[in-house]
Amino acid sequence: MTRASSRKTAQPGRRRNWPGYLMIAPAVIAVLALNIYPLFRGIALSFTHYNLVRPNTPIFNTFAGLSNYTKIFSDAKFLQSIGNTVKWTAVNLAAQLVFAMLLALVLNKRLRGRSFFRTMSLVPWAVPHSIAAMTFTFLFNANVGIINILAVKLGLLSEPVSWLGNTQSAFWCVAFVAIWKGIPFQMIFILAALQAISSEIYESAEVDGANQWQQFWRITLPIIKEPLAIATILNLIGIVSCFNTIWLMTEGGPLYSSEIIYTYAYRQGFIVHDLGTASAASMVLFVIMMLISTVYLRLARGDRGVSA
Template sequence: MGRKKVKSIEIKKNWPGYLLVAPAVIMVLALALYPLIRGIYLSFLDYNLVRPFDPNFNSFAGLKNYIEIFKNKVFIQSIGNTVKWTAVNLIVQLVIAMLLALALNKNLKGRGVYRTLILVPWAVPHAIAAMTFTFLYNANVGIINIIAVKIGAITESISWLGNIGSAFWCVALVAIWKGIPFQMIFILAALQGIPGDVYESAKIDGATNWQTFWKITLPIIKEQVAIATILNLIGIVSCFNTIWLMTGGGPLYSTEIIYTFAYREAFINHNFGTASAASVILFIFMTLISGIYLHLVREKE
């Protein structure tokens, strides 16, 4: 029996089920596709709500919005910040998550408690985490400044989030703290799938801990780590709440990423044309990442 005929029989057999889930599928597609199509459409329009009576308002602008944002120094800076933000978060989160997963994969006393505690940052909402750390960084009453002054690390309180040199790293620290558990769960699950006999054989052969990790552990879990990393990368690039709530992209756009740039253009400057253009560029980047992820999943299957 041909494959097409088998599929046709399966569809006829399961049509009541497809009919039941159809409304939910249609609703999800509508909520996902309409904003996407509308955003791409707006990126080619002259759509600035500050000038609603302009003769060119809501008219086709071609690539004007894309040209304008690439001439915008803030957008160019946001691209650099996005790359820096992504690289710092990705590398630090991966290294720390790997170390924690390796430690928790051993037979430690109270291992369950440690795992639960490490998962706490992941459970904390972004808004709560941002507000808490903003208070901790506060120049007047923040505990970080108080402790640093008392131990002599600094002579006077510092405005950590108001300083160009420190704001980026302070916000990145919060994102790293929030993102490590997600990465760790994937790696730990992959490590627990490795048979113990493999390590016993390596130990008999005289392999060191580093050789065991580099030659055995990493090659076995590399696919799971790659998938977890790409999923984490999507979250890092689209991280908005933490940055916006803590610094608003400042000071002097030192923490501005493409996501915050698009939000600022749309809801503060009311220029939905350039905001949509920036969002489309971010969407293309995210689509490429998602494509890599799907390719890895298919290879794994």
């Protein structure tokens, strides 16, 4: 709605444009130097032999063709990490979306103490990832963790379980923490969209005899569809690159059961010290992200153009 007025005030001839270029120059230079150049350097790196363990071999820092890519795609650990990434993303996204939606719907009602509930439910988002990971590592601990203590006390377990040291449970425990931490971010965006809906629509729907279930599917969801999709895709990018939680809780283990592409690329780069294959793996992740972000752009632009 303010578009019309901003267009009107930005009349060409009346204003000199050079201060505008001067204003954007520092940021443009920073983005070029800190995002665009490293991106191309990274693309080049994925086609280069760059194993830091053997810097004196003649092939070091020479063109490698596709060999970094063939190397990772013949690595069972990488293939496993792709599968884990898909599982990780699906589980996280589904759980975060459902809980965030329910929470946003509840916090949009006229509850007593609503602002208290709102602030408090945002706490997991405010907590740094690494702190959350350390906290839950403590809670899941086999000897001193409250989860084992309570489970044993209540008779759910006969003896304490090493939740993070077990290939059956480690993935799910880490996913639980990521979900716990991810719900508020998704919720804020949904809540912002919900608050833009006028209550009159619901009142007239009530008069027409629509129940809450029908109101949600017929009125609420269609209206918030676009912001919901955008928030979901933004959240998805956070989920796919959720390094801290995984690395601090399990380091991708045990037996790579919680390894995703991101942690695989980190391991190749800074533990195995082969920056070439690490870059190749991060490129695979990047291509997936770009496919996702194309969808994001479509939705964000809608029919209004990028300049909106």
